[in-house]
Amino acid sequence: MSFPTDLEIAESANIQHIKNIAEKIGIDNDDLEYYGKYKAKIPLKYIDEEKIKKAKLILVTAINPTPAGEGKTTVSVGLNDGLNKIGKKSIAVLREPSLGPVFGVKGGAAGGGYAQVIPMVDINLHFTGDFAAIEKANNLLSALIDNNLQNRKHSLNIDPRTIVWKRVMDMNDRSLRQIVVGLGGSNNGITREEGFNITPASEVMAILCLSQDFEDLKTRLGNIFVGYTFDKKPIFARDLKAENAMAILLKDAIKPNLVQSLEGNPAILHGGPFANIAQGTNTIIATKTGLSLADYVVTEAGFGADLGAEKFLHIKCHYGKMKPDAYVIVATIRALRYHGGAKKGEYETPNLPFVKNGIENLKKHIENGMKFGLKPIVAINRFATDSDEEITFIKEECEKMGVKAILAEEFTKGGAGMTELAEEVVYCASNCGNDFQPLYKVEDSVEYKIETIAKEVYGAETVVFSQKAKNQLKTIYDLGFDKVPICMAKTPKSLTDDETKIGRPSNFKITVREFEFAAGAGFIIPILGDMMRMPGLPSVPAAEGMTINKEGKILGLS
């Protein structure tokens, strides 16, 4: 008998009414806003700054991942189950997945194996409507922009050629990447170039995730930069009086969503910004809600530590005024083989020489954690193909750096396979002397901030700015948008800006090709390469293989 699919495991779970989960963490039944029996929104009033100070924040990050991912979400869900298993009051606080990719290749994004959050199908589809609300808020601004172009009477004199704000749709739909709107004559708007990004790439998503509260959300929405007038004045969403209507559309989306793990432990899923051009981590509000309701919060940040953790620490910790108390780096041995030179077809076969080479990638991420004042714990996300000698080698190498490497067996065993890691996390959160310090200050120059990340985190020798980037940098300074954190847009596959460079590259340069900025969310985006903001479907989309029968039983969504 083969190992069951994620969907089979999820569907066979003994799922509890969400009020039971809420009760465990002290949420009054009357305060819950149910979405069916297994999902609920938590009101913002549960945020308690005093409790937040006492709770421990555990950040789960990873080495540079292979395309299959390192399993950060799975480890995070499993670690939370492990913490609960050893008697700790812990909540997993994670991102909510995007619906678009579900119908493409990847399937769901709610953990895997015996470490999942459920109800899995709902979480992967509309969930509680947050993405739909974000999409509407984004596209209302677009409609208001085009409507302003159309109406001469209340015109803001916007130059359509300068508009940077795009529409979004939560769908893998490459045909919408580059389009022309406003065709068909004078009743149909002004003809101009436009494009759709996928919803998690929306700045509205980034804003929702970085907002402290509802007022802050509204202010940030108003600060969204739209483009310029014909006489070169910047136009913001507030100039279109858009921020209140957008905030009205987000009045429920701002509230964190409570679900449960397969083991009935609490999980909050809220927000899901892209990790390439945005911060790639759940909302500040959700993280604070978790810290207010439990003694431990397990959270994660998208992609490897060079992107996800760096942004978590420099952007989210900055705006959320928070610090991690423990720092877990997830590595799979298959990825270490890859970083050590294994080619396609060789990833799944034990090979110590490859691992000996590839461990350099892990070592760099351990060093980076230490630069931030954090003591990493390595979680080896266990696969059946891992050999004992590979595991022993990794543990020994980590030990040489003063770091523990622990097997994470959540996929096959759930929380029971995570108690050793949980114990270590509990110990380290109080006793490892973690004292996070950012590598730059937001007041530093944009160039300094970028160089710091490139040199300290990536290991680059130099940073080169293209002529286009230099011109855009001048604009950023002119507009006074420079005193904010940096949100690097880089390939997750390598420590460099070249995805083919595996392991721990040295003696390389980073090229900033261009800049974008998210004036509402509050960060500058140096673009280091082609960034995908709207995925496509594969030649045989997952959608084709899905079925649902009249009893509602779904197959093929995994």
Added chain:
Amino acid sequence: MSFPTDLEIAESANIQHIKNIAEKIGIDNDDLEYYGKYKAKIPLKYIDEEKIKKAKLILVTAINPTPAGEGKTTVSVGLNDGLNKIGKKSIAVLREPSLGPVFGVKGGAAGGGYAQVIPMVDINLHFTGDFAAIEKANNLLSALIDNNLQNRKHSLNIDPRTIVWKRVMDMNDRSLRQIVVGLGGSNNGITREEGFNITPASEVMAILCLSQDFEDLKTRLGNIFVGYTFDKKPIFARDLKAENAMAILLKDAIKPNLVQSLEGNPAILHGGPFANIAQGTNTIIATKTGLSLADYVVTEAGFGADLGAEKFLHIKCHYGKMKPDAYVIVATIRALRYHGGAKKGEYETPNLPFVKNGIENLKKHIENGMKFGLKPIVAINRFATDSDEEITFIKEECEKMGVKAILAEEFTKGGAGMTELAEEVVYCASNCGNDFQPLYKVEDSVEYKIETIAKEVYGAETVVFSQKAKNQLKTIYDLGFDKVPICMAKTPKSLTDDETKIGRPSNFKITVREFEFAAGAGFIIPILGDMMRMPGLPSVPAAEGMTINKEGKILGLS
């Protein structure tokens, strides 16, 4: 002190937990799927064909409306409150409103004054996510189509020039009416003309509303006509293996939504197809659920009786195998003045001569009801500007036709202003000999069906088919799509296809300019004029005037 706004009335209501409302109509608390405290989905298992046979269905329709509308929804909500007030077990079963127009001019669509369904803001925004789900299902099919064009390997050989399926967005956004997608090179799809309709204009919406159950939904989704191959073979959604994934996206949207009126009476809101190019009435599933849970169901159909009621009777009653037991025609005196020749600025002033002319429109709609075997009851939707002599005149004229005209004072008085109408509806539902018969059979020729509607319902002399329409008609016969009901696409403002022709025009011809067909929903759409499928925003959109404070108090949404 001025009369409070709809929002003020709605927000000051003593709203009950939805479980109390559900309890009144015998829904087990465990079966409810809550969406917050005041909205819930009802599982399909409550549909009970035996109970349906015993319950009374009350159809609320109207004369040809002015742009302000005749207040069908308000009268329906009020009539339901009136029925409950006189001790009857009654449910209002209505459409859910589209979000797009809320940010344009019109504001909400959940009744008005003291006859509203609540929570008003939620109902007018995302509600329970049905529209978002429909939008996603529609756009998933679009993405699958464009993906099939892109991928040579699994190509269906679709000719992009023949694709009739469009994307949708629930937003008033004229710039998306006519667009070009797939620009930017070979990674970005095939370049082709495309456009967005507003979500309620999606065939997926029409399908959801006409489906008997989940299997039927899936079959209809598969039957959606997409376009042709280069060798002229028709392509359907099922050829793209889209129907299961689309149905998965609709697994919750298919369940009716329970809310309450200001007076705490049950209302089911479900589905909201456009009334111009679709059937303009709520789902068959919702109507059947209402009939299974109460002794009376008050429902309505969009626009005037020539569009809404005709489609309700010929399309919904056909597929739903149902018949109305009472037939209420709503008229406002301001609209009768308009039909009698009043010009802008004169609508709100008592004027008997105008009403004497304008009543011909009402009379025609009364006659039409009788043609269907139904005995109309006229509801005069009361305005402060109505004069006694106008009211008396209308009552007398109706009496001459054997029909009662009763004041509907729901806007200012709620259910208390509707007891007389409620008593009459109860009486007539059992004693007026209503015995609905369609004017055509679906097996009749398309031409016959159209001519029957045009002559019998509109009062036209002849029907003219353009050359384009004739060619398309041949296609409809060739594809075997002719044995379905007709869904006329016509201006609601006039009994003719010319919106300037008021009152009861005679001696006119109807021109079918072109045809569309909804092979999945199951109807043929003769297009008689320009049909709006994507509204625009006005020069000062309602969105600009909306505010929300940090306590979540909303102003300007009305």
